[in-house]
Amino acid sequence: MSASSTKEIVQKEITLNMGPQHPATHGVLRLVLDLQGETVVGCDARPGYLHRGIEKWMESRTYHQIIPMTDRLEYITCMNNNLGYVVAVEKLANIEVPERAQFIRTLMAELTRLSGHLVWLGTHALDIGAMTVCMYTLREREFILDLTEMVTGARQTVSYVRIGGVRNDIPRDFFDKCREFTEIFPKRLEEYDTLIRENRIWLQRTVGIGVFSAADAVNYGLTGGTLRGSGVNYDLRKVEPYAAYDKVDFDVPLGKNGDVYDRYIVRINEMRQSVRIIKQCLDMMPSGPVVTPDPRYAIPEKMNVMKSMESLAHQFVLMSKWVPMPKGEVYVATEAPKGELGFYIVSDGSGRPYRIKIRAPSYVHVSALAKMVTGHMVADVISCIGTIDIVLGEVDR
Amino acid sequence: MDPLQIAKMVEEKFAGQVLDTTTYAGQVSIMVKKDLIRDICLYLKDDPSLKMDHLADLTAVDYSTYPGDTGLRFEVVYNLISIEYRHRIRLKVRVPEEDPRVDTVSSIWQTANWHERETFDLMGIKFDGHPDLRRILLPEDWEGHPLRKEYPLKGY
Numbered sequence: 001m002s003a004s005s006t007k008e009i010v011q012k013e014i015t016l017n018m019g020p021q022h023p024a025t026h027g028v029l030r031l032v033l034d035l036q037g038e039t040v041v042g043c044d045a046r047p048g049y050l051h052r053g054i055e056k057w058m059e060s061r062t063y064h065q066i067i068p069m070t071d072r073l074e075y076i077t078c079m080n081n082n083l084g085y086v087v088a089v090e091k092l093a094n095i096e097v098p099e100r101a102q103f104i105r106t107l108m109a110e111l112t113r114l115s116g117h118l119v120w121l122g123t124h125a126l127d128i129g130a131m132t133v134c135m136y137t138l139r140e141r142e143f144i145l146d147l148t149e150m151v152t153g154a155r156q157t158v159s160y161v162r163i164g165g166v167r168n169d170i171p172r173d174f175f176d177k178c179r180e181f182t183e184i185f186p187k188r189l190e191e192y193d194t195l196i197r198e199n200r201i202w203l204q205r206t207v208g209i210g211v212f213s214a215a216d217a218v219n220y221g222l223t224g225g226t227l228r229g230s231g232v233n234y235d236l237r238k239v240e241p242y243a244a245y246d247k248v249d250f251d252v253p254l255g256k257n258g259d260v261y262d263r264y265i266v267r268i269n270e271m272r273q274s275v276r277i278i279k280q281c282l283d284m285m286p287s288g289p290v291v292t293p294d295p296r297y298a299i300p301e302k303m304n305v306m307k308s309m310e311s312l313a314h315q316f317v318l319m320s321k322w323v324p325m326p327k328g329e330v331y332v333a334t335e336a337p338k339g340e341l342g343f344y345i346v347s348d349g350s351g352r353p354y355r356i357k358i359r360a361p362s363y364v365h366v367s368a369l370a371k372m373v374t375g376h377m378v379a380d381v382i383s384c385i386g387t388i389d390i391v392l393g394e395v396d397r
Numbered sequence: 398m399d400p401l402q403i404a405k406m407v408e409e410k411f412a413g414q415v416l417d418t419t420t421y422a423g424q425v426s427i428m429v430k431k432d433l434i435r436d437i438c439l440y441l442k443d444d445p446s447l448k449m450d451h452l453a454d455l456t457a458v459d460y461s462t463y464p465g466d467t468g469l470r471f472e473v474v475y476n477l478i479s480i481e482y483r484h485r486i487r488l489k490v491r492v493p494e495e496d497p498r499v500d501t502v503s504s505i506w507q508t509a510n511w512h513e514r515e516t517f518d519l520m521g522i523k524f525d526g527h528p529d530l531r532r533i534l535l536p537e538d539w540e541g542h543p544l545r546k547e548y549p550l551k552g553y
Contacts, residue, residue: 048534055519056543060550091422218450218480221508234451234480328421331476331487333453342454344476348463355544357456359476367511396534 013041016378020049024127024382027392029366031381038377043370047363050396058356062322063089063163064299066353071157073358074394077116079108079148080336082161087242088332088343089163093325095297101165101290102244107178107281108151108160109243110274114185115144116337117271121192124264124386128205130196140188143181150174162299164292175282182279186272193268206261210372210384213258220368223361224339225270226388229255229263236335248280260387267389296323322351331359338362338389358397362390398484400425403447411437426487431473434490435500441477441486442505449477449486452502455512457520461494462546470494471522475502498523519544 019030028049034042054073058066070085071078083105090097097105118141122134145155151170152160160167196202212222217230227234235252237245253269255262291298299318304311317323327349333342339361348354365388372384401420404427408415414437417428429437441449454476460466469491478485492499501524503509513524514533521542524530532539541548 046533048536051534053543056548056550094422216507219507221452221506232480239483329426330422330424331454331485340453342476344454344456344474346458354463355458357454357474359454359456363511363515364508367508371507 011036018381025385025392026123026390027395029385029390029392029395031369033373033378033381035378040373040376040378040381043373043381045366045369047366047392047395050392052397054397055356055358058353060352062320062351063325063353064318064322066356067161067163068157068159071159072393073360073397074116074336074338074341074362074391075156076119076391077112077337078156078158079112079160080116080334081341082159083109083243084332084334084336084341085343086161086163087334088330088345089325091332092328092330092345092347093297095164095292095294097165097292098289099244099286100169100288101292103247103281103285104166104170104290105161106244106248107278107285108148108166110277110281111144111147111178113337114271114274114278115141115148117267117274118144120267120337120386120389124383124389125196125202127382127386128202130199130202133192133195136188136192140185143184147174147178147181150177162291164294164297165290169290175285178278178282182275182282186275189268189271189275196264197268203261205380205383206264206387207259208257209260209376209380210387211257211259212368212372216371217258220371221364222339222368223364224335224337224389225263225267226339226365228252229266229387230258231256236333236340240333242332242334244281245277247284248277250274250277260383263387324349324351333359336361338391338394339365358394360394360397362388362392362394363397365390366395398446398482400484400486403441403484403486406444406447407437407441410440424485424487426489428489428491431490431492431499434488435502435505437488438475438502438505441488447484448479448481449484451478451480452476452506452508452512453478455502455509455516457516457522457544459520459544459546471497471520473499473516473522492522497521498525500525501527503527518542521545 014035016033016035019025020028030046032044033040070081073081118137122137125133149155152158212230214230214232217227231254250273253266255266300311300314305315325347329346331344333340342359344357345353346355373381404418414430414433419426441447456474458472461470471492473490475488516522517530518532518534
């Protein structure tokens with residue numbers, strides 16, 4: 001017998017670098033994992049690979065020019081970012097928005113929420129090993145992107161919401177197409193749900209993983225579906241209604257155990273509620289203008305700009321330096337698909353913001369990842385990243 | 398609860414600590430001295446009639462080029478909401494340019510940990526007692542704090 005076989009087996013921790021290029025980190029997130037065998041005993045998330053200094057950049061742009069920049073935060077659901085920012089500016093300057101614009105905003109925001117949740121569902125399932133779901137969800141997302149294109153002319157980075165309203169009215173044939181979508185989609189959603197809801201592998205990979213108690217979830221600042229999976233009823237569409245959310249009926253789905261599986265159930269149910277909201281918006285859509293009548297903030301119609309000198313001058317002023325905004329500061333949060341998207345805007349009375357802080361839900365969620373994965377296996381890290389539903393454009397800003 | 402009433406309660410509980418209470422667009426901000434910020438936060442979180450359990454956001458603003466502002470240079474801002482009562486309040490603390498430091502609140506709200514790291518990274522505010530105050534978005538060897546007003550927008 002050789003001497004080496006009698007030696008004691010020494011167990012020691014190893015450090016594993018995961019990312020920034022890793023398909024399951026949903027972007028350029030880097031995790032430094034401390035492993036004891038297969039078990040994670042420590043996790044240090046290192047974001048920042050996509051940091052573009054958007055907040056600094058915004059300080060040198062007018063309030064209007066910032067709208068396209070918000071598209072680049074959470075680039076899967078741009079409409080909700082546009083909306084969150086614009087709602088904050090409207091609160092700052094006390095701008096009234098016509099009712100039709102409010103309903104269009106609600107309708108488009110919910111369509112976009114669906115598209116964001118579909119990407120989440122597809123990639124989350126793909127990470128865990130259920131490849132089929134992704135093929136189907138992306139098919140439905142394609143439908144939503146077509147609808148978005150009909151209204152905004154763009155599929156992803158839409159820049160559609162304007163301060164005081166929306167850029168243009170929705171085309172007439174959109175209504176039929178959208179109704180067709182609300183007919184088809186719920187049935188398809190049932191199909192996806194059947195594919196994985198009671199799937200044994202899915203259950204083993206998600207039940208009891210990444211558990212957050214309600215108190216912990218609040219303490220860690222989790223919001224959106226990630227928080228509601230722990231049973232905390234906090235949805236900003238209900239708490240501080242914006243757009244037309246106070247005029248439509250919907251429920252806030254809640255989980256119980258706060259694990260990956262419950263968060264899955266919550267988001268699936270959220271999609272059902274979104275379809276409900278979309279249907280109501282289509283039924284209740286009021287007529288009228290889609291931008292505020294306040295001439296200070298309303299961008300003149302292109303047709304008039306071509307014909308009248310006054311409109312041309314008006315457009316020139318708005319596009320080049322915007323109008324003086326009142327001095328003050330506001331923090332306004334909206335319910336983006338990922339969670340609480342907050343904009344803290346400090347105005348010094350000029351046409352450019354003095355400081356903007358973006359409270360990105362994904363950033364906060366990544367900070368909770370360490371607690372979520374500690375004690376689980378390496379493979380569970382993948383399901384935890386999927387369940388907090390992050391987009392790195394928003395984490396790094 | 399009406400946010401102005403919360404401001405009043407803080408003023409009564411911590412006599413002499415509240416410097417100013419302002420309201421803009423229905424949102425109430427309380428400016429406090431930086432010495433007892435942890436105690437004030439703990440009170441806001443634990444008082445059964447307040448329960449400000451959700452620290453929605455923590456950030457800092459550089460007021461050095463703000464027209465008409467004569468106060469200390471940096472302002473650390475805490476946006477709080479109570480999930481149960483749904484009332485909001487904003488706490489503000491001014492810190493001087495020479496020694497921009499304030500006590501951490503990361504032991505009160507875990508979420509403050511990364512918010513404070515970001516504020517340190519981009520604005521250069523130091524949080525005393527923070528468990529892990531490293532740069533987070535910028536590389537470790539980066540020089541300067543980009544969100545300060547004198548930091549150039551172009552040139553790197």
